[in-house]
Amino acid sequence: MAHILQTSFLPSTSSLCRTPISGSKGKSQALQVKAKIREIFMPALSSTMTEGKIVSWMKSEGDKLSKGESVVVVESDKADMDVESFHEGFLAAIMVEEGGVAPVGSAIGLLAETEDEIAEAKAKSQFSSSSAQVVEGKPKQKEEVAPAVPAATPTVSSSKTVAVGSAVHPASEGGKRIVASPYAKKLAKELKVDLGTVVGTGPMGRIVAKDVEEAAAAGVVVASEHAPPPTSLAKEATVAPGVELGTVVPFTTMQGAVSRNMVESLSVPAFRVGYTITTNALDALYKKIKSKGVTMTALLAKATAIALVQHPVVNSSCRDGNSFTYNSSINIAVAVAIDGGLITPVLQDADKVDIYTLSRKWKELVDKARAKQLQPHEYNTGTFTLSNLGMFGVDRFDAILPPGTGAIMAVGASQPTVVASKDGRIGMQNQMQVNVTADHRVIYGTDLASFLQTLAKMIEDPKDLTY
Numbered sequence: 001m002a003h004i005l006q007t008s009f010l011p012s013t014s015s016l017c018r019t020p021i022s023g024s025k026g027k028s029q030a031l032q033v034k035a036k037i038r039e040i041f042m043p044a045l046s047s048t049m050t051e052g053k054i055v056s057w058m059k060s061e062g063d064k065l066s067k068g069e070s071v072v073v074v075e076s077d078k079a080d081m082d083v084e085s086f087h088e089g090f091l092a093a094i095m096v097e098e099g100g101v102a103p104v105g106s107a108i109g110l111l112a113e114t115e116d117e118i119a120e121a122k123a124k125s126q127f128s129s130s131s132a133q134v135v136e137g138k139p140k141q142k143e144e145v146a147p148a149v150p151a152a153t154p155t156v157s158s159s160k161t162v163a164v165g166s167a168v169h170p171a172s173e174g175g176k177r178i179v180a181s182p183y184a185k186k187l188a189k190e191l192k193v194d195l196g197t198v199v200g201t202g203p204m205g206r207i208v209a210k211d212v213e214e215a216a217a218a219g220v221v222v223a224s225e226h227a228p229p230p231t232s233l234a235k236e237a238t239v240a241p242g243v244e245l246g247t248v249v250p251f252t253t254m255q256g257a258v259s260r261n262m263v264e265s266l267s268v269p270a271f272r273v274g275y276t277i278t279t280n281a282l283d284a285l286y287k288k289i290k291s292k293g294v295t296m297t298a299l300l301a302k303a304t305a306i307a308l309v310q311h312p313v314v315n316s317s318c319r320d321g322n323s324f325t326y327n328s329s330i331n332i333a334v335a336v337a338i339d340g341g342l343i344t345p346v347l348q349d350a351d352k353v354d355i356y357t358l359s360r361k362w363k364e365l366v367d368k369a370r371a372k373q374l375q376p377h378e379y380n381t382g383t384f385t386l387s388n389l390g391m392f393g394v395d396r397f398d399a400i401l402p403p404g405t406g407a408i409m410a411v412g413a414s415q416p417t418v419v420a421s422k423d424g425r426i427g428m429q430n431q432m433q434v435n436v437t438a439d440h441r442v443i444y445g446t447d448l449a450s451f452l453q454t455l456a457k458m459i460e461d462p463k464d465l466t467y
Contacts, residue, residue, distance in 0.1 A: 333382025
């Protein structure tokens with residue numbers, strides 16, 4: 001869903017001074033009304049967002065805009081979002097080009113009320129370029145590589161052109177993240193095109209819709225022309241595709257946000273408690289209801305939420321260092337790895353939602369997360385976090401506490417284990433290791449121990465998970 005930003009477009013004077021912020025005098029205010037030219041600001045799409053990157057302008061200079069119509073796609077620290085116009089008018093000037101980065105609240109474009117004011121707005125934009133504080137070096141990098149794009153576009157099937165294009169415009173940053181517009185990702189899914197094989201011709205090497213369409217049209221021809229001989233495949237197998245060893249790769253917007261959050265977490269006095277849980281009954285339940293669309297993630301989230309009902313302090317949070325909050329809702333955030341970073345979609349009120357609805361919601365959130373289309377309330381409202389690496393065979397690990405939350409639980413793989421029963425018999429049980437990292441300012445060792453005992457009972461006798 002597009003993001004409607006009510007304060008995104010503000011009146012401007014003849015010199016584009018913002019009256020509400022700068023406190024302009026009455027005379028300037030009168031000029032603002034007369035000019036009928038508004039600034040388009042970089043919106044704050046999340047509470048942690050300090051700057052945003054222009055993914056693409058959905059309108060060109062001179063295009064007419066209707067109220068509620070999408071104008072620009074902005075990449076925040078968590079997702080790509082369509083930003084809608086709150087006013088009617090004409091997109092008079094684009095002040096931050098695609099691929100540019102600007103601080104939240106700075107001007108990225110101008111909106112004129114009538115066609116007659118477009119020329120005036122363009123003239124004014126020349127005097128207010130400082131309004132859009134684009135991160136130094138970004139525009140220059142775009143200018144340096146821009147000439148290579150037109151040369152690569154008309155000859156997609158040329159192996160030489162593709163090689164040059166991928167070197168200048170890597171769509172895969174560091175070999176991990178595929179940089180593509182939301183529509184390009186959707187189109188690739190429909191046309192069954194592997195984005196990892198597509199060379200982006202958009203800003204900063206971003207894959208756009210036409211790149212996907214051209215790759216789909218080229219089809220087998222492109223694949224056969226560029227298929228390396230078996231000997232070269234064997235030689236290149238040791239290096240991940242798209243990775244240039246020895247190069248320095250700047251953080252993406254999301255990676256920068258993750259970095260800041262991890263550093264912030266170091267200021268919290270955290271401690272860790274581990275527990276071994278037998279999962280035979282949970283595994284049997286999952287096998288029974290898996291065909292109905294239930295996921296193991298939803299089962300773990302549900303069990304955790306029900307256990308938290310009995311231990312509200314583990315669901316609490318401390319933000320100012322002087323007090324803590326017993327959260328009124330149990331919202332389970334689950335860490336999901338996506339191209340270029342990590343995000344935590346939230347299963348809200350997980351203790352109150354039935355397991356089937358919870359599973360459907362989880363699948364929906366994962367799809368939106370991978371398409372970078374999550375709304376802020378779908379990733380920043382978690383009260384307790386789960387991080388599961390069990391599907392990779394990891395038996396145990398520790399997770400870093402996200403800022404603003406009280407605890408995070410790391411879940412390992414369920415594995416057959418030889419155990420001794422209370423009567424001295426030796427048997428085989430499926431067991432998993434969980435480790436909880438918690439804020440010691442609020443949560444103490446006995447709190448976590450009691451919570452983990454309750455969680456273990458819930459998982460070892462999971463009849464309450466399907467009510």
